[in-house]
Amino acid sequence: MARGQIKSWVMRSGICAAIVAATALFSLSSATADQPAHFMSVRMDGVEGRQGPGADQRVAWLYQRAGLPVMVLAEREGWKRVRDPDGDEVWMRSEDLEARRTVYVREQATLRRTARANGQVVAYLMPGVIGAVTRCDGDWRRVAVGGRIGWVQNASLWGGECAGLDQATRP
Template sequence: MSWHSFRALTVKSLSVALIVGILNSVPAMSAEKGSVTNLPLPRFVSMKANEGNVRRGPSLSHRIDWVYKRRSMPLQITAEHGHWRRVQDRDGAGGWVHYSLLSGVRTAIVEVELLNLHARPDPSAQVTAQLSMGVVAELRECQLEWCELTAGGYRGWARKGAYWGVEPQDVFD
């Protein structure tokens, strides 16, 4: 093998190694599915009930650690076991909740002092309402950068990132 051939082979090997290294360092989209529902994990849901026990494990025999007391509060399901879903709230606290206490209705909780709702997904569009920190709003539709929210009879669009209950890549209508 000539020096030129050896050099070309080495450069090619290094290029392949570099590409593989880059691909391995890029986080893959989560392809994990729930063992019970076959729905994506993690995923967002909301509290259907006004009150829900959060247990240490997935059964009635497990201790209740605390009680969620806010209907429509957004939660993220991180695991499934039979009729139980492991959830966490925006603070990362969580536990196991019976699936009958949860709803597929998507909601979000405002995390900024005042969130402007616009008439359309455009920062120069008219502001139709403002939501205060802690308000829970229903997510009606989400585009790449904006979601349409409703709360207290008001409806409008807000950029993602100012409320918890939706991932940056979530798109739905």
Template sequence: MQRIRVLLLTGLLTALCPAVLAQDADTPSGYPVPRYVSLKVSAAYGREGPSQDHRIIWRYVREGLPLRVTAEAPGWRRVEDPGGEVTWMHQSLLSGRRTVFIPEEAELRIRPDADANIEAVAEAGAILDLERCADGWCRLEAQGHHGWVRADVIWGILASDLGLDDAEAHSLAALSDPPPHDTADR
């Protein structure tokens, strides 16, 4: 009798497990919001709302452009670009590849240290791949060049990328305010 109870309880827990997991996922994708993604294609439209019936308000022309997902609807993501514009994009246009936007010229250093030698210089408006972040610095890559850049001079990272809580993150402008640069065509 005890064995039957254990089997019934195990079966019930197994059946309920997917339902419990789905309750934890408060977005259609199951991924947290906010988060960063990048533009998967070289040209895409941003719309006023989450369907093709909504008016196109932006045309993005930079593959790899980092975008902050701020909300979700089934198949659609509300995103903010580095210039602060907010649009809706179909999920098929977006990639989980992490990139960052360089609002002003930035030096890539060989170590996460302001006194370390400079490996390369990223021009304003450059898009680089994000490798990892630690201690207020992020390791980036572009065209075979790797280097460390201070996190407060790039756009496209979360507080969790730096191991910070939300209160600490507000002290970094790069995490809260987009730079005033054009990144798309109207």
């Protein structure tokens, strides 16, 4: 093969590679753009968060808290791209997540019997506590933690968005 032919072939290969990469990027974005972000929770202790969607991707984090809420940002072939309460984004296998809604207490919060600032105190929640969430009432979330059920102001929580909450489910 002459030198000019090799250069031409390399340029065509580069163009083909660019087309393939663009197609892959388009299919990834279309596969992930179908659903708005929503919350799920980590199914069990020891779930791996990987840098990309695949078992061959490097493990970035090992999640040791079953029930930890995560925000699902994208989905691709049995994998979900998630954001954790610290803001880190990783890919997890879909089977390692469950639809059960939980919240993460970001700052000390008061669990109250009613959804009012003057409601009777049920418990004080420390940062890092995880609880099941089932209902919304304005800026308040109905949360179950350690056998106690009450209302917490959403400003103290991560994962307390109302969209997708199953009102029929009770903790």
